[in-house]
Amino acid sequence: MDSNQENEVRGTGGGQTDVVIDSGKGKISDLWKKEDYWAIWLGIVLIVIGLIIYMPRAPEGMKDKIGKANATMKAQSDMAPFKTVEWYKANDAKKKLKATDASIAKKIKTWTSKPHGWKSNPVEAFVKSDAAAKAKAEKAVPKYEKAAAAEKEALSAAMAAQARAQAAGFNDEALNNGAKDSIGKWRSARNKASKAKSKTKGKGYNQIGYLIGLCLFMGIFFSIGMAVMGHSPGKFIVGFIFVFAFAVLAYLFAGQATMKQYGIGYAAWAILLGLIISNTVGTPKWVMPAVQVEYYIKTGLVLLGAEILFGKILTIGIPGIFVAWVVTPIVLITTYWFGQNIIKMPSKTLNITISADMSVCGVSAAIATAAACRAKKEELTLAVGLSLVFTSIMMIVMPAVIKAVGMDHVLGGAWMGGTIDATGAVAAAGAFLSDRALYVAATVKMIQNVLIGVIAFGVAVYWCARVDCVPGQRVSAMEIWYRFPKFVLGFIGASIVFSLIYSSMGNDAGYAVIDHGVLRGWTRIMRGWFFCLAFVSIGLATNFRELGKYFKGGKPLILYICGQSLNLVLTLVMAYIMFFKVFPEITARI
């Protein structure tokens, strides 16, 4: 039935299992005795809970509202050669439909929320009085009022310009362009007013009780699997409290205002805080039963699978596929080949983890690839560290370069979307330039995110069939199955099931109920916590000296820089060809 995985430690890892080599036998009991299967079962339980919560809670009148909005947009697009005010209003109405607006979604958010943002007083991350929240909100009111007035004025100007163009039967190009510009200015003013409005809502909070509740829920949740796998659930829960506390601290540091501005997220802080403890006073022995890197990562990856929706790859048409799904695998494979044959990377797993993290989408790709090829935790740490440093740099440098050379924002957006590792940094860099740049950058990155599923599956199969075997040995299909990391089946299965549900509902309904319901309102929150627990565990079980060995000769850095250079060139060339030579009509519509 399945592999009988015999754990072997390859290299040192502070008592933590590093690499699992399958012995080629399967037992039915593996289904409840092995961590890979428990990751699948726990992931499925959470996914089913998400579906039960959100599927019956579609926004009221969703179908009618979508139909009405689409009809308005079609009528407007048939009438005018540009996107009219009414077109945008209909699109906004459609965008508002989200299952996460249901009251239960707000309760879930409260119970599972990470610490809030703060600037100089970390207590504000956990507790804030109503009076303090209100005072802060009131400070934002004048800015909002100014922005709202500007929006109103911009809307009037846009309506007037549109009316002039309409009076000329939309045949006067100058009037059409004037209307288009005015409408663009209104959209920009509207975005500013919307952001300013969100800061005028102030409500106090006390997150401590909820965090304790979440800790207990997750501790008990994971301890069920630990108990069935033959470990002490009591000892696990005791250690889990420590690991969870450090995950909270990681989110606390990531929520500090300056760290948010630089894009230094929880993954970096979780590893760093864990490393500091393990390499100074040492990780307490009683914590070790809960230092379960792979258990948390694999469960998180099954949940991530649900977020991999294949229908999204067509969002921006063929140009997006070429930029995100053709360039990326070419860069990945070339970088891996370069690492093996030119740089002579001592570890294939480190090589592929860095290659995937650099070419696909940073930390999330590194996690999936490292788990699929069973990379060591030090290798994942190194790949994540490289990605975070270069993401921060590229988020600042790329928009500056694009602006300086006067590059078209569709091209610039596609370039940044295909090369900057982390999705949040891509959105920030794109939005910094313009809405057009943001739309293209964020969408190209989203399409690239979906590639993780294919990459992780491909790497898992390649490693079983070609890498983890004696040179020249031909591995049978059965043997590949025995060796295959089974959690990948849960990861891919979740992706396929959710892709089918999403496409059967249609993009608009899928957006409202699946994307902005089950995924953003449930699985991604739990997945974030699980990855954070995994990164804390990595830090708590890693020795600085061990980490240093992997960086010897600076080879990982050289690999990243060379791969990223290739990525920058190929992505730019492909984006230019696709958006300006082959499909200029798509560019014109954006």
Next chain:
Amino acid sequence: MTTSYTAASPFGGGEPSAAARWAALGLSLFALWAFIFVIAPGFRQIESVNTMAQYVEDSGIDATALYYTEVEETGDAENYLRSALNTRP
């Protein structure tokens, strides 16, 4: 409860004393504090860094997000592009 150490000393040589370990922890925490409140804000002296940092703060975009489902703007982008490419202008 006993305390153990997960691996050989990161300091090299023999096992450091408990005092040295606690001192190292204190030093590490001080380094973190210095990074967050002194070094990182210091980078804002560079104009391009300051401009982007200010933009991220004002826009409220979560620049630390790892995946598209963590970024509200990807939903907006997808929604806009689908509508824009499915209609004529």
